[in-house]
Amino acid sequence: MLLRSCVLGAALWAAPLGAALASDIEVGPRPAFLIDKMADGALKEKLLSCAGDPVKKTLFSIGHRGAPLQFPEHTRESYRAAAKMGAGIIECDVTFTSGKELVCRHAQNDLHTTTDILGTDLAGTCTQGFTPAKGGKASAECRTSDITLAEFRTLNGKMDASDPSAETAEDYMNGTAGFRTDLYAAAGGTVMTHAESIALIASLGGKFTPELKSPSVEMPFDGFTQADYAQKMIDEYKAAGIPASDVWPQSFNLDDVLYWTENEPEFGKQAVYLDGRDSTEGFDPLKPETLKPTMQELADQGVRYIAPPIWMLLTVADGKIVPSPYAVAAKKAGLNIISWSFERAGPLNSGGGWYYQSVSDVIDNDGQMYEVLDVLAQEVGIVGMFSDWPATVSYYASCMGLK
Secondary structure (H helix, E strand, O other), X not given: OOOOXXXXXXXXXXXXXXXXXXXXXXXXXXXXXHHHHOOOOHHHHHHHHOOOOOOOOEEEEEEOOOOOOOOOOOEHHHHHHHHHOOEEEEOXXXXXXXXOOEEEOOOOOOHHHHEOHHHOHHHHHOOXXXXXXXXXXXXXXXXXXXXXXXXXXXXXXXXXXXXXXXXXXXXXXXXXXXXXXXXXXXXXXXEOEHHHHHHHHHHOOOEEOOEEOOOOOOOOEOOEOHHHHHHHHHHHHHHOOOOHHHEOOEEOOHHHXXXXXXXXXXXXXXXXXXXXXXXXXXXXOOOHHHOOOOHHHHHHOOOOEEEOEHHHHEEEEOOEEXXXXXXXXXXXXXXXXXXXXXXXXXXXXXXXXXXXXHHHHHOOOHHHHHHHHHHHHHHHOOOEEEEOOHHHHHHHHHHHOOO
């Protein structure tokens, strides 16, 4: 059976913006490919039963930086691809330029890996210019805060990658992983301001999950405080007339989340605490009672959404993938759970790497992606999944009738 789909092509990019573009969802061949790799069983039969049905846009499917499995992240092209694949929510990671204008980048200091800056006249503005390998590792550091908004607009987005063995800046920029592609990056991705992303995503009929990124510069920056930064991000939604109910602001910094709950309570209702506590010494998702703050303490502070990586929500029991004690504790505290990030690990035939580390012993093929997603959706009870290729999640969510 064939999924209702076609390859994303020139017609997608020639089409005008608006609801018409976002209403005709196309998931391409990947969901069918993954389903074909699955072991026979009830889940496979259910997913096959939806072949040929129209795929609906769903808030469960979140475009992680757009659709960066194949399109340069945080670019106009990546956002449009995510919407075309049924992502009901699309992410702009938010940072700022030297003039404190908000732009979409995964980190303030990633221009050397996500844009062509090292191949332009702006290379000289970088905090650290390109240093060739010469027996060590090649390096560079280029920040959005190193340049003006006008200069930022001259850059082209590329696939996020670098070659640490490179001896030239050109080779350094050409390090795209084999499971991704430079096909759609060849013409250059269109970088965007945060305000431009709001206008584009709204025109595509989508909703928003901006992430306030940790600054690479010392704050306050030229008088710009962390609170100013957190407020400015919200203010740009207000200026665009976007209702708070359409926005899920995120941060790894709990203080940012608490700022929104206190100072912007309507937006704070959907503020998402990105849980990066796995980097702290002694972290163990099997012992959530040791976490500080605890899940209940987070809820008592007004946090309603928590977003950990996939592996923190899962463990293995009797050879089966099941919810982890961390996931059970989050649900018990009444927290809504969002997870990240699907389609970011590459092929799963060797255990799935970092994102699947807690269940790697039972992961050995790509067909298990939908098994993992099903446990997360049906047993853990997540309300959304970030994905680098939203079509995969959109097909599942539409088939299962998820919102």
